[in-house]
Amino acid sequence: MGRSDLIIVVAAIAVVLIISLVVQQPSMNIPWISQEGGAPNGRGGLSEILYLMPFEKEEQPFSYPVFTIQLVENPFGYPRMYMPESDTFKGVTYRIIDGDRYEVFPLFGMAPHTTQHYEGITGIEWIPVGILEQRRGGVSTIFRVPKTPYWRIKTEVTADRFPGQAVFRYILCDAQTGALLDGGEVTGRGSMRSIVLSSEKEMYLIISAKNIDYYTLTLEVPKEYL
Structure with missing residues (x-):
């Protein structure tokens, strides 16, 4: 086996390890791997949908010192x-x-x-x-x-x-x-x-x-x- 073949085998093993780690650890963020394929509830996928609710400030009642x-x-x-x-x-x-x-x-x-x-x-x-x-x-x-x-x-x-x-x-x-x-x-x-x-x-x-x-x-x- 030549040196070039050995490098190809090692690279393939590394790719497999990286993919397995990403699947087991959804929180890991690999720049070139998309995380948009997960389920909406976040349990079986790689992403979770975050809903932001608008905050309304409560109006303070009028008061005067007595x-x-x-x-x-x-x-x-x-x-x-x-x-x-x-x-x-x-x-x-x-x-x-x-x-x-x-x-x-x-x-x-x-x-x-x-x-x-x-x-x-x-x-x-x-x-x-x-x-x-x-x-x-x-x-x-x-x-x-x-x-x-x-x-x-x-x-x-x-x-x-x-x-x-x-x-x-x-x-x-x-x-x-x-x-x-x-x-x-x-x-x-x-x-x-x-x-x-x-x-x-x-x-x-x-x-x-x-x-x-x-x-x-x-x-x-x-x-x-x-």
Whole structure:
């Protein structure tokens, strides 16, 4: 056997070994050998089909930082620190001055026309910006709501122990002058909403809670102004 014949035999053996290795090890990638003849599931062939699914980013829900209103232990120094009697307010209107505009609102009575008007607009999405949760009455810390043409106070009162004797009242005051900006009353358990037109002021609340289990005042602003 000549040298050339020996080289041909060795080359043939090498080709057979390479082919056998490729068949037994599908993961091996030989540049000149095609891997497109395998089954789609990848079990009996040399290739697997990879399907890429489009990734859709989830839209994050809108959120706004909510501040907490507390009751102060020593309210002396506030322009107004007392809650007038209910009989003084019912059926009486008060002029509330806000810059060059003034409105007349009944406090502790039927909801003002502005409240009825804005509450009837179902397209308004209200976002909470402040909250006061308590069991007792008192005077709150001073707070400020974002600048907006209007905002609202949502009141929720729980009175399961003495529902027939429970009376909740609040007034909203200007922190500089003590002027009344808003007020509301809930007898027994229940809820109410009140639209306020004065914003970007420093304000505080005076709360009277008689035979109340729990109450929550939530300050809300239309989302379109945040």
